[in-house]
Amino acid sequence: MGDSQRFFLFIGAGNWNAALSGLKASGIPYRMKMLESGPDNWATIEQIINDSALAGVAVKLTSSIFNMICSPEYKEHAERIFSALGKVPNVVFVHQNIFLGKEITPIVYPANDEGYFVYLQHFFTPPNREVRDQVRALLEANRINMVPYETNAEMAVLAAAFVEDNQRHLLFRIYVPSGRLYAAEADKLLALFQDWLTQTGRFRVRQDGYRTAAGQVYEFYGDERATNSELSRSFEDFSLFLDQCIEAPEAATETLSASGLNRSAAFTLVSRYGREARRLQLDLKHEREARMLQLKQNMESELLDAMSPPLARELESVIENWVPKATILAPLDSTASVPVSGATTINISQQIIQSVQDMTIQNIYGTADLPDEARALLKLVGEFGGDEAGSLESAVHEVEDADARETDRLNARQRLKGFLIRLGERAEETAVNALMTYLENKAGL
Numbered sequence: 274m275g276d277s278q279r280f281f282l283f284i285g286a287g288n289w290n291a292a293l294s295g296l297k298a299s300g301i302p303y304r305m306k307m308l309e310s311g312p313d314n315w316a317t318i319e320q321i322i323n324d325s326a327l328a329g330v331a332v333k334l335t336s337s338i339f340n341m342i343c344s345p346e347y348k349e350h351a352e353r354i355f356s357a358l359g360k361v362p363n364v365v366f367v368h369q370n371i372f373l374g375k376e377i378t379p380i381v382y383p384a385n386d387e388g389y390f391v392y393l394q395h396f397f398t399p400p401n402r403e404v405r406d407q408v409r410a411l412l413e414a415n416r417i418n419m420v421p422y423e424t425n426a427e428m429a430v431l432a433a434a435f436v437e438d439n440q441r442h443l444l445f446r447i448y449v450p451s452g453r454l455y456a457a458e459a460d461k462l463l464a465l466f467q468d469w470l471t472q473t474g475r476f477r478v479r480q481d482g483y484r485t486a487a488g489q490v491y492e493f494y495g496d497e498r499a500t501n502s503e504l505s506r507s508f509e510d511f512s513l514f515l516d517q518c519i520e521a522p523e524a525a526t527e528t529l530s531a532s533g534l535n536r537s538a539a540f541t542l543v544s545r546y547g548r549e550a551r552r553l554q555l556d557l558k559h560e561r562e563a564r565m566l567q568l569k570q571n572m573e574s575e576l577l578d579a580m581s582p583p584l585a586r587e588l589e590s591v592i593e594n595w596v597p598k599a600t601i602l603a604p605l606d607s608t609a610s611v612p613v614s615g616a617t618t619i620n621i622s623q624q625i626i627q628s629v630q631d632m633t634i635q636n637i638y639g640t641a642d643l644p645d646e647a648r649a650l651l652k653l654v655g656e657f658g659g660d661e662a663g664s665l666e667s668a669v670h671e672v673e674d675a676d677a678r679e680t681d682r683l684n685a686r687q688r689l690k691g692f693l694i695r696l697g698e699r700a701e702e703t704a705v706n707a708l709m710t711y712l713e714n715k716a717g718l
Contacts, residue, residue, distance in 0.1 A: 279326050281436060284308060284318065285333030287366060288425040291433035292331065299440065301328070308338045315350035322357040329362040329439040331432050334408075336371055339400040343407050351411065359415035364435045366428050369421035371399050372409065372694045406697075413695065421690045423713075431687060434680045444478070444495050444504050448667040448677070448685075450488040452639030454564055454597065458557050463491055465549055469511050472542055473532065476503070485676035488639070518547035519554075557599035564637070568592050596637060639670070646711035647673055649704065650689065657699055658692070665692055672715055686712050 281296060281303040283289050289305075296303050306318050322330060342351040358365075370376065376398055399405070412419050422428040449456050467480040476499045482490040493504065517525035522543050529539035569589055643651075647669050654665045668685035671677050690712055693705050 278302060279328040280304060280324075281328050281439075282306065282321055282330045283332075284330065285335070285338070285366075287331065287333035287432065288429040289331065289432055291429045292436040295433060295436055295440070301440070308334075308341065312346055312350055315347060315354060319350065319354050319357060322354060322361065327361055329436065330358060330364075331435060332358070332363070332365040333428070334365060334367045334371075336398060336400050339371065339404050339408050342411065343400075343404045355411055355415045355417060359417055362435075362439050364418050364420055364432065365412065366420055366422050366432070369423060369690060369694065372405060372421065374399050374402065374405065409695065409697075419691050419695075420684075420687050421694060422687060427683065427687070430680060431684060434684060442495050442497065442499065444493040444499060444501055446482075446490065446492045446667075446681070447664070448488055448490050448671040448674070450639030450670045451486075452642070454637045454639075455557060455560060455599075456489070456639070458553060458560065459491075460489065461549075461553055461556070463493075465515075465546070465553075466508060466511050467493070469514070469546070470507060473529070473534070475507055478504070483678075485674055487642075487674045487676065488670055490671075490677065490681070515546060515550045518543050519550050522547055554599070561596060561599040565592065565596055568596070643669075643673055644711075646708060650708050650711075653696070653700060653704075653708070654692070657696055661692070665689065672712070682715075686715060 279301065281292075281301065282305075283292070283303060284306050285308060293303065304321060306314070306321065308315065308318070321327065341347045400408075409419075420431060422431065449459055453459075463480065467478055470476065470478045477496045478499060479494045481492045481494060484490070495504065514525060514528070517528065525543045525547075526536065526539045529542060530536050534542070569592065572589075572592070638651075650669050651666060654662050654669065658665045665688065668688050671685040672682055672689065674682070690709060693709055693712075696705055
């Protein structure tokens with residue numbers, strides 16, 4: 274396969290028809306490989322994954338492949354395959370019952386065919402706990418995009434969406450609920466960032482998305498040169514540039530001139546971005562003040578009979594500490610957390626503190642209309658989500674928005690299921706099971 278011809282790789286007997294149809298229509302080549310094979314074939318798969326022309330990989334793992342991965346004959350091949358897989362766009366589908374250790378209900382099999390029935394038992398019986406844990410650790414160590422599924426139809430939709438997003442060079446997608454603090458400012462900041470990328474000639478980036486009554490979906494698409502890591506680095510440069518435009522416009526002009534922009538154009542750009550950044554700072558300040566006033570009024574109404582005026586003044590200072598500061602990057606700081614009530618030292622009853630904290634969290638993060646299960650899921654995301662917390666939080670809101678795109682909601686739901694499965698023993702089993710049930714029962718999905 275030549276370096277100039279990009280292609281996709283599909284591994285395993287998955288329901289790839291919808292994804293393949295899209296590739297055929299676009300004239301993009303693909304290759305198919307199976308893991309139910311000898312070690313030599315696994316070595317070939319490793320070589321294909323390391324091909325610089327590889328655009329993306331979709332994989333289906335079964336119980337039997339789990340066992341093969343952990344066997345002495347295949348273990349080293351598996352480690353090299355998944356190490357390489359983690360360096361390219363990937364999606365790995367695993368039936369959720371495999372990770373949960375539950376037997377999968379097989380498709381109807383031919384009557385009175387004992388041999389075929391024995392095969393199905395082997396295929397659908399989950400591997401033991403040790404094997405499941407080893408494979409899960411391997412996937413996590415290599416940052417594999419593991420997506421659980423229940424039906425072949427789900428896998429088909431998600432595989433097609435993966436290919437389509439990859440073809441369009443999706444860099445990131447985020448859902449911002451309309452009730453979130455600084456949501457409007459996030460919209461302005463992202464538009465400014467996209468314009469800056471274009472003006473400075475970093476790489477071509479197209480901002481897209483859509484709005485619903487409950488929130489806004491932001492999508493950034495780039496050219497083939499753009500990657501997620503490059504976009505992150507560019508945003509860091511952009512934030513420094515905005516600071517320079519406000520604090521040191523001459524230095525900002527010199528920076529742009531050094532990058533190849535003529536001085537007159539650089540000066541004009543710095544002047545415009547300086548105005549935009551100062552306007553954004555003012556908008557953030559006003560939004561924070563308005564939200565603080567709203568919280569104070571809500572607090573007074575809700576807790577009228579429970580507090581004396583001195584306590585009300587003390588709680589007002591608590592809210593001041595809890596509401597995120599109005600900084601330029603605040604609109605995109607989706608992982609910031611409100612301090613737990615245990616960190617509060619003033620002499621107020623725990624019940625009142627909890628009421629004010631809940632009110633503050635709902636007001637800041639736009640969770641007022643979410644059911645209890647969604648809030649419990651957000652709490653787990655905050656505790657265990659790590660560097661995925663922002664995207665997982667976004668997924669919770671997207672699942673709850675009935676007007677969001679059906680494919681996006683399905684993707685968000687399966688991503689959250691994968692997060693719950695990965696929690697393992699770090700969270701209470703009954704709580705995880707209840708939240709899995711909540712996700713499975715989401716209306717319309």
